[in-house]
Amino acid sequence: MSYTIALNFEDGVTRFIGCKAGETVLDAAYRQKVNLPMDCSDGVCGTCKGQCEQGAFDMGDDYLEEALSEEEESEGKVLTCQMVPSSDCVIQVPVASTLCKTQVGEIKGRVAMVEPLSDDSIELAIDLDDTELAFLPGQYINIQVPGSDETRSYSFSSRPGDKRASFLIRNVPEGLMSGYLTGTAQPNDELTMTGPLGSFYLREVKRPLLMLAGGTGLAPFLAMLKQLAEKGCAQPIHMIYGVTRDDHLVKRDELDVYAETLPNFSYTTVVADEASEHPRKGYVTHHMAAEMLNDGDVDVYLCGPPPMVDAVLKHFRDQGIDPASFHYEKFAPSLTPSEAEVA
Template sequence: MCYRIALNFEDGITRFVDCKKGEKVLDAAYRNKINLPMDCSDGVCGTCKCRAESGAYDMGDDYIEDALTEDEAEEGLVLTCQMIPSSDCVISVPTTSQACKTGQQSFATTVTRVAPHHDAAVVLELAVADATTAPAFLPGQYVNIEVPGSGSHRSYSFSSAPGAAQLGFLIKKIPDGLMSSWLARAKAGDQLTLTGPMGSFYLRDGDGPLLFLAGGTGLAPFLSMLEVLARAGSQRQIHLIYGVTRDLDLVLVDELAAYADRLPNFTHATVVADAASDHPRKGWVTQHMPEDMLAAGAVDVYLCGPPPMVDAVRHYLDENGVKPASFHYEKFTPNEPLRASA
């Protein structure tokens, strides 16, 4: 039996290692050629101190309090030289991947589907060349996708769940954009190289209510999260607000409706900013957030959208004195259009 351990480094890079039953995290990392910080490896110096974001584990009694105090342990800090997982875990490492002599991983993939949604977005689906080396990631994370022939890449969040046979992405269409221009002529069988995963925006463990706020193609990571929650049979209260500029920007709404059938406590609402729209809910996401859910104080808020939306939500929470149990957000900025050469 092995447990999957996600190591999240300060530079945003995530590496996964398989930890054998009874094996210490530090030893599993070394076995995978990842040099986590350490000095004594005996629970004495505290050099290997990290934070366990999720998962079950045993720290034993073979370390001294100078290395890890009782208060630190209660806050989720761990010594990787003593930590023995008993489930999959996510660990934040307080240094860069480069300092640990590791880095990003690359994966060869094949295009299986390109589905445009008007002029708003494109659904891109990829198959991994070797199923045994499919990228592991946390629901909500992203990868860099190399644009063939350009020497450049673009960053996109997974819309599919970890372990899925197909990797899915929801990509905003940008007139004359580098990736958008390539996708316009892409076909099944084309090759793409992915590098990652990366990002600190991912679904955390918990049993409290969840408020998901998605702006435009910022819906993608929430589709990944919802699939993970549905597979786990989650009973958490979940409400998603999906805000867009125009009616045509509302894509994959049918998928959200399908999750309402699979998740007993899931509800969602769509909001269109265009004042000329006939949509039943117009305006901004902040005008449609459930006050009762926020007032309870136990809600975990996840937000992904363009910078103005993220800033508006943060200002709304501060101005109204709302303090969620946790607040996780990610901004995305559309890439510039492809420029003609002189």
Template sequence: MHYRIALNFEDGVTRFIDCNAGEKVLDAAYRNKVNLPMDCADGVCGACKCRAEAGAYDLGEDYIDDALTEEEARAGLVLTCQMVPSSDCAIAVPVTSTACKTGASTFKATVAQVLPHADAALELKLEVAGDAPDFLPGQYVNIAVPGSGQSRAYSFSSKPGSHALSFLIKRVPGGLMSRYLDSASPGQVLELTGPLGSFYLRQVKRPVLMLAGGTGLAPFLSMLAWLEDSGSDHPVHLVYGVTRGADLVLVPELQRLADRLPFFSFDTCVVQAESGHPRIGYVTEHLLPEALHQGAVDVYLCGPPAMVDAVRNHFAQIKVEPAGFYYEKFTPNATAGTVQELAA
């Protein structure tokens, strides 16, 4: 038996390693040729201290308080030289991937289909031969645009562990990726680099509020697909906001999920009054108090920079501080991930 351990480095790179039953994470990392920070490897110095963000594990008792206090352990900090996983885990490593002599992976995928959503968005569907790429629900990859020498960053909208990958891409008039996808043919091969990003679904320990703007819906589709398989003991609510009615895409997919998952619900809203949508206005105008759970909620937010700033300001104004607040800003032509995270 072995467990999959996601090592998330501070430069946004994620590396997955296998950890055998009874094996310590530090030993497993070295066996996988990842040099995690360490000094004594005996639970004395604290140099290997990281943060466990998902999964079950045992720290044993063979470390001293100066290396890891009880308060730190309760807050999710771990010593990788002592941590023995009993499930798949995600660990935040407070150094860059290059400092650990590793980096992002590159793999190839074949274009299966490009589905247009009028002038709002494009769905890119890819197939991967061989091993399915590892990623955490919510993460992104850089996709090289053939013949351009440039890459664009897009979040997975598909669930982890699948050979079928999907991405929801904003249609940008004259945009590099939009132009390519308008003429892309099935069978063409693309090069992807990743997974990347610190915006991903943590272990669900309390209610979850998801806030999506435009094609910022993509990472939430991946999270919900993962939750469809794993389930949740806590309510998950999504508010999906767009500028025009035509920008609302994949709502039938959200409805399918809401019909199947007893813990999931969603609302949509449109800024333009002339759209005739039943909920007019910005996402911040449709955050019901019951969805905020008086702050006992994990908030995940993905949208344009103005939306992210507006939501943060809104929380400050209503004096609500979420237990967890994770966000990703994006721009349509992002050449590298513009991921930013705030954990409250």
């Protein structure tokens, strides 16, 4: 038996390793040439300390209080030299990936489909070359634009492990990737990608979820919903999906399927255009009912363009809304990964 361990480094790089039954995370990482921080490897020094965000494991009792206190353990802190997983796990490693002698992976793929969904968005599907790509739902990957040395960052809308990866891409006038997709892209064009990356991803669901999507910021939520539908979720999930114009509302057929098949999932659409005949006009902050916030006992995920994200952050501050956890990602058409803001 083997478990999949996602190691999330502080520079945004995620590396997936396999951990055998009875094997410590530290030993598994070293076996796969990922040099996690360590000194003693005996539970004495605390150098290998990380944060386990989800998953089951056994820490045993062969470590010192000075290395890991009871309070730290209650907060989910772990010593990777002592941690023996009994399920798949996600671990935050508080150093850069380069210090662990690992780096973001390179993936090859080929264009499978380019489909305009509206004048504002394009769906890109990529067949991966003999690869089942592991990532956490919500993460993104960098795609090199053919014919250039530049990359663009896009969140997966597909499910982890699929051999065909899909993305929702904003159609930017005169944009480098948009120009390629609408002008010269052909089936089987080779694409080079690096990733996965990002700290915006679905955590273990312990309370109601509120998903706030703006435009093509819908993409990571589609990946999250695919996983929730596959694994099941007993908690209420509500999405508010906001766009500028009526015809920018895409993938509603897919959302309708989830509304019918995923228990406790519902969604609301909002259009900002005042000339729209949509029943709900304005912005996502205008349609955030109190029951969606569950008196603060809610996990909020937010992804959209910077003005939308900033407006939601301001609304939460002004209204004194303090969710149990709040994860957001803002994107702009030409941002490099180092310029993207994630929390």
